[in-house]
Amino acid sequence: MTMQTRVFVVHMPPSLASLLFIKAKEIGIMSKGFVWIITDGVTNIIDSLNPSVVEAMNGALGIELYVPESTQLDNFTMRWYMRSSNIEIKHLWTMEL
Missing domain, CATH: 3.30.160 (Double Stranded RNA Binding Domain)
Known part of the structure; x- marks a missing residue:
């Protein structure tokens, strides 16, 4: 069975x-x-x-979202950390690549 x-x-x-x-x-x-x-x-x-x-x-x-490494991602991450130390995937969705 x-x-x-x-x-x-x-x-x-x-x-x-x-x-x-x-x-x-x-x-x-x-x-x-x-x-x-x-x-x-x-x-x-x-x-x-x-x-x-x-x-x-x-x-x-x-299930986890994947965001590939890129220069744009690095730049966005650096700008984000200047404002806040916490970055989540939802913040990356707002990023224009």
């Missing part, structure tokens, strides 16, 4: 996703038979998440 697989697509603010994955691990749905796909809102900031949250997300597939 074939086992069913349940697929979850997580598209929510990182603060809620953190709570979701901690709870999902607690109740045992971060295991075989469950597939988790995380959108860029969470994957773009995964490095800044609490290690226990990252551990709970183990096995999830994250």
Whole structure:
């Protein structure tokens, strides 16, 4: 008999996703038979998440946007850091290349 697989697509603010994955691990749905796909809102900031949250997300597939290196990107990043030390992918979307 074939086992069913349940697929979850997580598209929510990182603060809620953190709570979701901690709870999902607690109740045992971060295991075989469950597939988790995380959108860029969470994957773009995964490095800044609490290690226990990252551990709970183990096995999830994250979709992350890629912006190739370029002179325009370097110039934009330098100008941005003069105003603010925090740059996110959404700021790069506003950049005209």
